[in-house]
Amino acid sequence: MKKPLILIFLVLLIDQIIKIYVKTHFYLGEEIEFWGLSWFRIHFIENKGMAFGMNFGDNIGKLLLTVVRIIASAAIFVLLVRLVKRKENSLIIYAFSLIFAGAAGNIIDSLFYGLIFSQSTFFQVATLFPQGGGYAPMLFGKVVDMFYFPLIDTYWPDWLPLLGGKHLSFFDAIFNFSDAAITVGVGMLIVALIKKDNKQSEDETASAQ
Numbered sequence: 001m002k003k004p005l006i007l008i009f010l011v012l013l014i015d016q017i018i019k020i021y022v023k024t025h026f027y028l029g030e031e032i033e034f035w036g037l038s039w040f041r042i043h044f045i046e047n048k049g050m051a052f053g054m055n056f057g058d059n060i061g062k063l064l065l066t067v068v069r070i071i072a073s074a075a076i077f078v079l080l081v082r083l084v085k086r087k088e089n090s091l092i093i094y095a096f097s098l099i100f101a102g103a104a105g106n107i108i109d110s111l112f113y114g115l116i117f118s119q120s121t122f123f124q125v126a127t128l129f130p131q132g133g134g135y136a137p138m139l140f141g142k143v144v145d146m147f148y149f150p151l152i153d154t155y156w157p158d159w160l161p162l163l164g165g166k167h168l169s170f171f172d173a174i175f176n177f178s179d180a181a182i183t184v185g186v187g188m189l190i191v192a193l194i195k196k197d198n199k200q201s202e203d204e205t206a207s208a209q
Contacts, residue, residue: 016105018176024127026146028122029043029045045145046142076103110139115138116129117134
């Protein structure tokens with residue numbers, strides 16, 4: 001269990017360092033090009049809901065979503081512990097470690113950021129541990145997102161019917177390190193399960209022969 005825990009700790013540490021830096025150094029909506037690359041930008045937004053900036057209802061929806069996240073994350077961690085005890089394939093274990101760490105990273109925002117930060121606005125950078133308390137009670141903090149990769153950011157050729165001259169962009173989602181960990185973890189899990197299924201098929205074929 002040592003290596004999965006180290007992986008979880010590192011993901012959470014990197015995620016929170018990035019979020020705290022962006023929260024305390026960027027105005028809401030502020031954007032910069034990272035290393036001068038137009039397709040790799042830091043664009044600070046906050047959201048009340050799910051990954052990649054999606055929202056889920058009002059305050060009741062936010063509360064329900066946070067509670068569901070906590071329950072789901074606890075279930076994933078219990079499953080992870082069982083997988084480690086069963087000495088499951090390491091790729092599957094690391095996949096669930098990344099998924100759990102990513103979910104936990106965003107839960108931290110929802111649980112505590114409203115308590116420890118002042119409100120971020122288009123004109124004011126948030127402060128950590130402000131006098132008078134934070135901008136929201138526990139469970140109602142906003143998730144900090146910042147990575148923006150507009151790999152295609154151009155316009156359709158004028159000669160195209162209907163689309164000509166209209167803006168064309170690809171991958172408009174703005175996400176954070178936790179979201180990336182979840183995505184990578186899910187990808188690893190799919191690969192691991194495909195490999196496991198193929199191996200079982202090969203073993204069954206070999207046994208039949």
